[in-house]
Amino acid sequence: MRSEPRTLLAKLCDRDKLTYRRFDKRFNETGVRLFGHSPNNPTCGETQFRRWTGGKLTGLPGPETCHVLEAMWPGHTAAQLFAAPLADDPQVPVFDLEERVHMTAREAHDGAGATAAASISDNTIDELRDQVVSLARRYHGLAAAGAYEAADTLRREIERHRDRTQVPFQQQTLMILNGQTAALLSVAAFDLGYFPSARTLARTTAVYGESTRFAPLQAYADGTLAYVAYHSGQSSEALAKARRALSYGGLGDVARRRLHAIAARAYAHLGDIASARRTIRLSEDRGQDTRDELHDEVGGEFGFSEERLAMSNSTTALLMGDAEQAEAEADRAIVLLGQRAQDEQSPHVLAGAAADLAYARLLSDNVEGAAEALSPLWDVPAEQRKTGVVVRTARIGRHLARPHYHGSQLPSQLREQVEEFTRVSPPYRLGPSMALLAIAP
Incomplete structure (x- = not known):
């Protein structure tokens, strides 16, 4: 079975029975003849050769490369070599589909190899997740300054691994972990008295939650923004943030307990006693026995225990x-x-x-x-x-x-x-x- 070639170069290589190895040998020998033995001589890898013969090149290669190719096939310009062959050229045989299949297989393999090289081990992600969970659960016993340092170190480590992977699922997971460390940093900044920084870090958490469509993280961030707001004398803003957080889907009972407690405090700051009492009762409601992946599965600082509610x-x-x-x-x-x-x-x-x-x-x-x-x-x-x-x-x-x-x-x-x-x-x-x-x- 035969198919028309994509470039004149492909036809010429087929005519002259030039596999990649033979082409590479002749290409290098021609380069030495033209430019001498120099480390700067142009080269052509196998993947590049497949692109040249498959018509996948945009524009022309460098002038030295073009010079070598024109010397290999006198009478043809580089532009002609990379263009589609003329249909009426009797000197060039029809392109063999076997070579095309081989080229496609090699390119697919090379692409898969490049993707595999741009990923990290799932064990690495599991270890980072365990460290985030451990820090969240140890937070209550740490000094705020120490917790901040630990969370920031973990944040930098997660960022480093994010730069090493292009796998969408790994990127998504690492972004969620980044959001959780930002949340812990926000709490630590608040505990240290740095309200503006706590607010910025909580907003950072919200961005990660929104980007990953992870509603519990968004809700936690808005809850943090709410209590930073009423501690800064902005009670109306605090109530708005708490209400927005409660509107998200996918929240468990613990998340809602925390948000109702925050909203009740905001009502009290505003002097709305009736609403504050009603919201306190909502915070004490046993709920529907629902859970989420942050407030329950991670827990710790992301949880909201009965004694904390009280x-x-x-x-x-x-x-x-x-x-x-x-x-x-x-x-x-x-x-x-x-x-x-x-x-x-x-x-x-x-x-x-x-x-x-x-x-x-x-x-x-x-x-x-x-x-x-x-x-x-x-x-x-x-x-x-x-x-x-x-x-x-x-x-x-x-x-x-x-x-x-x-x-x-x-x-x-x-x-x-x-x-x-x-x-x-x-x-x-x-x-x-x-x-x-x-x-x-």
């Missing part, structure tokens, strides 16, 4: 002025936390709940009860005193500075402890102080 709702109750509910929720958070193994207990949740419990008791003028509630707070290492805890503690300090307590020994002692606790915390030492002032209830 702590959050305690803070919301304080913003509503409901000291009784706040005390009940804070107590519940501490009890739930105590039921966990020691290495699973979050110092941040314990300290936050303790601070809320103390403030709720202060609202009832129970200073002794507040002092008792604060006792776990003083044991939190300085490097683990994150923004949420520092803000809650500073609120207690402001309350104790009221004229009502002037001259009283215990309030003065507690106020001094609060000042020292806050002074050595990372958000106070590293973050802009104005960010902490903006969220005073």
